Amino acid sequence: MLTKVLLILLGLSIILPSRSEGPHVESENRPSAYDDVYGPQPQAAEEKLLSEETKPTLSGPHSTLGKLPTATHILNSILNNYxxxxxxxxxxxxxxxxxxxxVNTLGPISILDMEYTIDITFCQTWYDERLRYNGSFESFVLNGNMVSQLWIPDTFFRNSKRTQEHVITMPNxxxxxxxxxxxxxxxxxxxxxxxxxxxxxxxMDSHSCPLSFSSFSYPESEMIYKWEDFKLEINEKNSWxxxxxxxxxxxxxxxxxxxxxxxFMVMTLFFNVSRRFGFxxxxxxVPSSVTTMLSWxxxxxxxxSAPARxxxxxxxxxxxxxxxxxxxKNFPRVSYITALDFYIAICxxxxxxxxxxxxxLNFLTYNWTKPRASPKLRHPDIRARALMPPRASAHEHPDAFVCQIEDSDESDGEEGPSCPAQQSLSPGGIQNPGGCCKWCKKYVCVVPRCEGSIWQQGRLFIHIYRLDNYSRVVFPVTFFFFNVLYWLVCLNL
Structure with a gap:
């Protein structure tokens, strides 16, 4: 019996050390397995249990919830009788x-509707003696749900057409x-x-777009607005x-x-903008000026070439x-003309x-010069009669004139009557073959050659056949001086 007891004790002594050495070997091999891994190292089950058992526990509601009950107590105390x-x-x-x-974002500015869009963060500060408290908290930050429980200034924007308050994900x-x-x-x-x-x-315009605000119900005797040293933050880095x-x-x-x-006291901000001229x-x-020059x-x-011109x-x-x-097209219906309208009108x-x-030119050369419409007299007998009028006719009609009918090859390709009008026998002036008003007789010549006429001496006359030559100079020079005067006035105002 004693022998059996000794054998059992010997077997237990052999088995128990082998079991106790197994975990010890694993703990020695574990660091080599996790040397290259970044992060918390796994712990043994006994160490975990030991740390949980030895961890101190907080007792009492103030130790488990920190200062939350104190803050709740302060808020409740100041809002109870508020x-x-x-x-x-x-x-x-x-x-x-x-x-x-x-100012977070400014624009766009709608010219047609005469309005602009602005995204702002609006801050108001005042003192309310009813909200004073004693405690270790310097301030309380409350979300938008608590706004309805406090007195808030009834500020409104006087020139606003539409106002949107941001509520995603919570009221801002x-x-x-x-x-x-x-x-x-x-x-x-x-x-x-x-x-x-x-x-x-x-x-070339500049504008000042206002943003005006005031109290809706409290007059100046009850509410006064003032700037914080006119502190205005403008975030131009944003996508304006x-x-x-x-x-x-x-x-x-x-x-x-x-x-x-x-x-009521009204505070107004003016955002000054100037138009970019390039667009x-x-x-x-550019199209107006080019089209004007193209007409020349x-x-x-x-x-x-009547069809082409x-x-x-x-x-x-x-x-x-x-x-x-x-x-x-995209312009307000104002009752006055603008600088651009004036320029386009002149063009x-x-x-x-x-x-x-x-x-x-076409009317004077083709309708007032009737002799050009008659066929040319090329027969020698008819030519002779034209050059030698009867004496009786000359004495009976002292105002008659002699016109030599000939081909117009010497007129450099210009159409019209082939001979110049001659001075009449009476000192009254020339008789235009097609008829003309008095000022045309004095200052306008409607024949290809106006040479040797007494009526031209000492007078300024216009040669109709050179009207294109005059226009080639007058139109560009006049348009150039108009542009100089226009831009000097517009850019200096």
């Missing part, structure tokens, strides 16, 4: 609201309460505000959508407006009409005058 319907300092002194504004508004009763209220909103644009100098405009600065004014309900120049000024090509086309003139006039209509006048120049 009436959010009454402003702070009512009946004693006006509430001073300090305003601070941050915040309230911060300091221990001395200072309250900061911040909200983000997008406003479509009206902007009265004065387009008289368009497209001004497109045709450049931002030039911001100004502000403070004024008092009298209404039937009282005198308008390539869309309107007709002065170098022969006057007998007429089609060119009509096309230029219609093109200027289209440009004038296109420039007003239209130049194109129309180029077309009328050919009409006048």
């Amino acid at each position: 009436d959010h319907k009454l402003r702070p300092g009512i009946g004693e002194k006006p509430t001073v609201v300090t305003v601070e504004l941050s 508004q915040m309230v911060r309460i300091h221990k001395d009763g200072k309250v900061l209220y911040t909200i983000r909103m997008t406003i479509d505000a009206g902007c009265l644009l004065h387009m008289l100098k368009f497209p 959508k001004l497109f045709q405009f450049d931002f030039t600065g911001v100004t502000n004014i403070t004024e008092t407006i009298s209404t039937p309900t009282g005198d 308008i120049a390539f869309q309107n000024y 090509v007709s002065f170098w086309i022969k006057k007998d 007429t089609s060119l003139g009509i096309t230029s006039v219609l093109t200027m009409t289209t440009l004038g209509t296109f420039s007003r 239209f006048v130049f194109c129309f005058c180029a077309l009328m120049e050919f009409a006048v």
Whole structure:
């Protein structure tokens, strides 16, 4: 029996050391397996249990929840007897609201609707003695759900057409309460505000788009607005959508407006912008100038090419009409003309005058010169009769003149009567073969050659057959001086 007990004890002594050495070997081999792994090292089960057993436990509600009950107690104490319907300092002194504004995005500016879009973060600060508290917290930050439990200034934007408050993912508004009763209220909103644009100098115009705000119900005796040293943050790095405009600065004014309900303090910010000239120049000024100069090509086309000159003139006039209509397409219906309208109108006048120049030339040369319409007298007997009028006729009609009918080969290709009108026997003046008014007789010559006539001496006359030559100089020079005067006036105003 004793032998059996000894054998059992010997077997247990052999088995137990082998089991205890197994985990010890694994613990020695474990570091080599996790040397190259970044992260927390796995722990043994006994070590885990030991750490959990030896971990101290917090007792009591204040130790488990930290300072949360203290903050809750403070909020409850200051809001228990708080009436959010009454402003702070009512009946004693006006509430001073300090305003601070941050511009996130400015634009676009709608010329047709005369409005602009602005995305701002609007901050208002005031003191409310009812919200003072004692404690270790310097301030409380509350989300938008708590706004309805506090008094908030009823600020509204006077020139806004549409206002959108951002609510994704939560309402973008915040309230911060300091221990001395200072309250900061911040909200983000997008406003479509009206902007009265004065387009008289368009497209060299500059504008000041206002953003005006005031209290809706509290007059100046109860609420006063002031700037925080005019602190205005402008984030120009954001994607501003001004497109045709450049931002030039911001100004502000403070004024008092009298209404039937009282005198209200109004704060106004002016965002100054100036128009970029490049887009308008390539869309309107360049096509108008090129079309005007293109209409002058007709002065170098022969006057007998009526279809070519007429089609060119009509096309230029219609093109200027289209440009004038296109420039007003996305434009407010103002009752005055702008600088661009005036320029296009002058270009239209130049194109129309180029077309009328050919009409006048054609009318004078082909309708007032009747002898050119009759067949040429080439028979020698008829030529002799024409050169030798009867004496009786000469004595009976002292005003008659002699005209030699000949071919027009010497007139350098110019059409018209082949002989110049001669001075009549009476000192009254020439008798135009086609008939003409008095000023035409004095100052206009409608024949190819106007030489040797007494009526031309000492007078300024216009040679109709050289009207194209005059136009080649007069039109470009006049248009050049008009451009110089136009740009000097527009750029210096």
